[in-house]
Amino acid sequence: MQRFALIGAGFIGALHAQNLSLHPRASLEFVADIDPARAATLASEYGAQPIAIEDVFTADIDAVLIASSTPTHADYVERAAQAGKAIYCEKPIDLDTPRAERAVAAVRLAGVPLMIGFTRRFDASHAALKEVVAGGELGSLELVQMTCRTQQMPPITYIEASGGQMRDQTIHFFDLLCWLTDDLPVEVHVIGGALADARVGELGDVDTSIATLRMASGALVQIDSARRTGYGYDERIELSGSEGMAESRRQPHRHLALHKGGEQVLDGLHSDWLNRIEPTFYAALDTFVRGLEGEPVDYPDASDALLAQHIADAATRSLQTRMPVALALKRE
Known part of the structure; x- marks a missing residue:
C-alpha cells in the first residue's frame, strides 16, 4: 500500500480523497488544511487522521498529494522533496515560472518522483x-x-x-x-x-x-x-x-x-x-501509484x-x- 498525506481539503482535495479511498493499493493516512476543522471533517469521512501541515513532511508516509491553493504549491513541493516523499501536485507548481523552476530543482536534487496534475492525458x-x-x-x-x-x-x-x-x-x-x-x-x-x-x-x-x-x-x-x-x-x-x-x-x-x-x-x-473529466483524476492517481510500485508508466x-x-x-x-x-x- 502506498501511504498518502493529502494537503488541501477543498473541492479538488475532496475529489482526491475519494479516489485515494477507492484505490486498492493506496491509503489516505492524513489530511491537512489551513482550516483544521475542514481537514478534520474530510479526514473523518475517509477514515484518515487530521494533521497540521507542518507535520505532513515528517509523517510516516510514502507520498504527498498537494491540492491546496496555488500560491502554496511550490513551498510544499520543496518541503516534500527535502523530506524524501513522492509528490503528486495539482497544476501549476507556481504562477511565477522562476519560482516553479526552483521547486523543480529541489525535486531533482532529492531524486523523488513528481507528477503534475495534467489529468486530461488520462482521458x-x-x-x-x-x-x-x-x-x-x-x-x-x-x-x-x-x-x-x-x-x-x-x-x-x-x-x-x-x-x-x-x-x-x-x-x-x-x-x-x-x-x-x-x-x-x-x-x-x-x-x-x-x-x-x-x-x-x-x-x-x-x-x-x-x-x-x-x-x-x-x-x-x-x-x-x-x-x-x-x-x-x-x-x-x-x-x-x-x-x-x-x-x-x-x-x-x-x-x-x-x-x-x-x-x-x-x-x-x-x-x-467535472462530469466530463472526473474519471481522469482516478486514472491519473492509478498511474502514479503504479509508478511508485515500480511499474513502467508515463505521466506528466x-x-x-x-x-x-x-x-x-x-x-x-x-x-x-x-x-x-x-x-x-x-x-x-
Missing part, C-alpha cells in the same frame, strides 16, 4: 489519439485543432487569482499538444477578448481566445478556449496528417437518440467540466510542468502585445 479518447500518432497511422502531422470550452464562467474572484486564461485553462492543452505530437512549439500567437464578462477585460484577461502555434516539425496548431458556452462543456481534439485524420470527439452526457414523429433528438453535452512530470508553463507564459505575452512570440524550448 481514454485522448490516450487513444496518442496511440494512433505513436503508431504512425497518420503519417506526418500537419494540422492540429483543439477545443476547450467550459459551460459557465467561474467566479470573478477565481479569475483574479488564476494567472489568466492561458495559465489556467489553455495550459492543459499546451501540455496535451506536446504529449500527443511528441513535438515542441517554436512560435505562438494569441488573440482574445472578454466576450462573456466585461469584468474579465478590466482585469487585463480574456475569457475567449484563439491560440495558433507552429511546431518544430512545421505542423500548424489552433487551440480555441472559452470560459462560457450556451450549450455545455465542449472538449475535442483533431489531428490531421499526411496519411489520415483522427479525432477525440465532443462527448454527450449519454449516447441516447430518440426518434419520434420524423424527428431525432440527441442527448446534449456534459453540463460541466516536472519537465512537462515547466514546458507547459513556458508556453503559457509566451502565450500570455503574445496576448498582451498582440504579436507572435518565438519559443526556444527543449526537453530535459
Whole structure:
C-alpha cells in the first residue's frame, strides 16, 4: 500500500480523497488544511487522521498529494522533496515560472518522483489519439485543432487569482499538444477578448481566445478556449496528417437518440467540466501509484510542468502585445 498525506481539503482535495479511498493499493493516512476543522471533517469521512501541515513532511508516509491553493504549491513541493516523499501536485507548481523552476530543482536534487496534475492525458479518447500518432497511422502531422470550452464562467474572484486564461485553462492543452505530437512549439500567437464578462477585460484577461502555434516539425496548431458556452462543456481534439485524420470527439452526457414523429433528438453535452473529466483524476492517481510500485508508466512530470508553463507564459505575452512570440524550448 502506498501511504498518502493529502494537503488541501477543498473541492479538488475532496475529489482526491475519494479516489485515494477507492484505490486498492493506496491509503489516505492524513489530511491537512489551513482550516483544521475542514481537514478534520474530510479526514473523518475517509477514515484518515487530521494533521497540521507542518507535520505532513515528517509523517510516516510514502507520498504527498498537494491540492491546496496555488500560491502554496511550490513551498510544499520543496518541503516534500527535502523530506524524501513522492509528490503528486495539482497544476501549476507556481504562477511565477522562476519560482516553479526552483521547486523543480529541489525535486531533482532529492531524486523523488513528481507528477503534475495534467489529468486530461488520462482521458481514454485522448490516450487513444496518442496511440494512433505513436503508431504512425497518420503519417506526418500537419494540422492540429483543439477545443476547450467550459459551460459557465467561474467566479470573478477565481479569475483574479488564476494567472489568466492561458495559465489556467489553455495550459492543459499546451501540455496535451506536446504529449500527443511528441513535438515542441517554436512560435505562438494569441488573440482574445472578454466576450462573456466585461469584468474579465478590466482585469487585463480574456475569457475567449484563439491560440495558433507552429511546431518544430512545421505542423500548424489552433487551440480555441472559452470560459462560457450556451450549450455545455465542449472538449475535442483533431489531428490531421499526411496519411489520415483522427479525432477525440465532443462527448454527450449519454449516447441516447430518440426518434419520434420524423424527428431525432440527441442527448446534449456534459453540463460541466467535472462530469466530463472526473474519471481522469482516478486514472491519473492509478498511474502514479503504479509508478511508485515500480511499474513502467508515463505521466506528466516536472519537465512537462515547466514546458507547459513556458508556453503559457509566451502565450500570455503574445496576448498582451498582440504579436507572435518565438519559443526556444527543449526537453530535459
